[in-house]
Amino acid sequence: MRHLYLAATGQNRGKTTASLGLLDGFRRHGLDAGFMKPVGQRTQLVAGVPADEDAVLMREVFGLPEPLQVMSPVHIPRGFTKAYIAGEVVEDLGARIDAAHAAFTGRDVLLIEGTGHAGVGAVIGLSNAVVAARLHAPAVIVSEGGVGRPIDEIVLNASHFAALGVRVAGAIVNKVRIDEQPGIEQTLERGLARHGIPLLGVLPYRPVLSNPTLEMVIEGVGAKVLHAGPDLDQVIDGVAIGAMEPRHMLERIGPGTLVILPGDREDAILTLAAAHVADVAWRLLPSAVERIDELVGRTPGAVDAGPEARALGILLTGGYEPRPEVLEAVQQADMFVAAVPDDTYTVASAVHDLLVKTHPADAGKIEMIKALVWEHLFIDRFLEAATEAGRP
Numbered sequence: 001m002r003h004l005y006l007a008a009t010g011q012n013r014g015k016t017t018a019s020l021g022l023l024d025g026f027r028r029h030g031l032d033a034g035f036m037k038p039v040g041q042r043t044q045l046v047a048g049v050p051a052d053e054d055a056v057l058m059r060e061v062f063g064l065p066e067p068l069q070v071m072s073p074v075h076i077p078r079g080f081t082k083a084y085i086a087g088e089v090v091e092d093l094g095a096r097i098d099a100a101h102a103a104f105t106g107r108d109v110l111l112i113e114g115t116g117h118a119g120v121g122a123v124i125g126l127s128n129a130v131v132a133a134r135l136h137a138p139a140v141i142v143s144e145g146g147v148g149r150p151i152d153e154i155v156l157n158a159s160h161f162a163a164l165g166v167r168v169a170g171a172i173v174n175k176v177r178i179d180e181q182p183g184i185e186q187t188l189e190r191g192l193a194r195h196g197i198p199l200l201g202v203l204p205y206r207p208v209l210s211n212p213t214l215e216m217v218i219e220g221v222g223a224k225v226l227h228a229g230p231d232l233d234q235v236i237d238g239v240a241i242g243a244m245e246p247r248h249m250l251e252r253i254g255p256g257t258l259v260i261l262p263g264d265r266e267d268a269i270l271t272l273a274a275a276h277v278a279d280v281a282w283r284l285l286p287s288a289v290e291r292i293d294e295l296v297g298r299t300p301g302a303v304d305a306g307p308e309a310r311a312l313g314i315l316l317t318g319g320y321e322p323r324p325e326v327l328e329a330v331q332q333a334d335m336f337v338a339a340v341p342d343d344t345y346t347v348a349s350a351v352h353d354l355l356v357k358t359h360p361a362d363a364g365k366i367e368m369i370k371a372l373v374w375e376h377l378f379i380d381r382f383l384e385a386a387t388e389a390g391r392p
Contacts, residue, residue: 002386003110004169005137007128007161009153010117013144014174016054016358017209019113020366021373022382023062029379031108035064038097038112038131039121040075050075053357054113060360066103073100074126084124093126094134101135101389109386112137117153118160129164138169138387141197145175145205147184151191158197169385170200172377178204200385201377209368211236212354214313214336216362217258220354221315221340221347226327229313229336236312239351241344246271246303257311260348263320263339270302270326275310276333291329313337315351317344 006022008015019035026033040052046068055072058064064071073096083089104110112135114120114128121127132139139161143150150173158168173188189199215232218225237256242249246268253259253272261268313336321327321339330337340347358365 001105001107001110001389002383003104003112003135003137003389004382004386005112005114005128005132005135005139005166007114007118007132007139007141007157008116009141009143009150009157013142014172014203015113015142016057017174017203017369018140018142018172018373018377019054019058019111020061020358020369021377022379023058023111024370025374025377025379026109026111026383027062028374029383031383032106034066034104034107034110035059035062035071036100036104036110036112037072037115038074038100038135039115039124039126039128040072041115041120043075043077050077052115057358057360061366070100070103073097074124076121076124081123089124093124097126097131097134105389109383110389114139118157127160129161129166132161132166133164136387136389138167138385140169140200140382140385141171143171143173145173145177147187147191150188151195154192154197155195158195167387168197170198170381172201172203173199174203175205176202178202200381203372203376206368206372209365209372211238212351214258216354216359217315217351218338221342221350223315223338223340226316226321226337226339227331227335230334232336234312234336239348240311241348242268242272242314243344250275250303253311255310255312258313258315258351259311260315260317260344260351262318262344263316263322264318266322266326267299267302269314269316269322269337270299270329272311272314273330273333273335274302274304276335291332311335315340315347317342317347 006015006019023033023035035058037052037055042053043050044053046056049068051068051072052075074093118129119127141154141157143153154171161168176184185202192199213233213235236258240252240257240259242259242261249268316339319341
């Protein structure tokens, strides 16, 4: 069995995207491919079994037969690190990983996915570098767009792997704006080559792969839909916090922006409704347009915004809902609006997490990821980088 350790330079760099695409590529090559996440930080329960969410994702997407206890042998729930440091965890966690790894011996190739940067997990003696060294698996490091930052991050992480005797087989740079940066791939390749690190591939930036739809936001934050708007499958292009006065808020939003603001900020809500109406007035009843204009005019702070300030929708926080006449204005404007009981910071943080995670139900997104990786990464390079398990 050959194996490969997929690492990253930090959280949300695109490891899950790479894992989905690479495992799909291995299988397209006719190989019996397995997946393992030795140490997981984001745990969920499946039929009472705790497992890292990426292990759950890969198992469901590819119908992998191994039990979750094998695919995700060690996970770090809240409070675990304190218990470990206090000496309350007496089990040999490394031995658990070894046993799980041995269960894949019959596979042609095993993709091992790490967690965060090379040092994550050190608190329990199982950093990515330690685990890769323990399993004698070569590492591929994933970073994201730019030039200086990805090279700096990759080199830094590579040094930690190298210090523990792990061979860094190459790197992937994700979310690269190729069209805006002609020759970027060659620049990255030359920059990494100076440090002896091969560039195995570049994945272009695709907003739809990085950002959730309105439907996903509703599910992810447990929002109550007050008005669905024209299409819940619309992809969010960005998030803005509407904490400032409406006229300043308008400087920070665009057609794909989801605005998060307290539900009692009727001045901001009406401003966003006015902008939306200005864009779709042609399909609204004149009375509806007049009603919204009238509400804006008698609400202190509200701005009669034009169509250039239109946002995608509104997420109201704090458990507050606007007065019926204000809510009716948003509904007449046919604008997405939903309410959440949590405070603005909590909701914004939850939405940010959704911006970068892939879930088993995201069928369309997963198929796009597979196609993107198949088109832009040469799977043969990764198979050449993989080594036989047990061989230092």
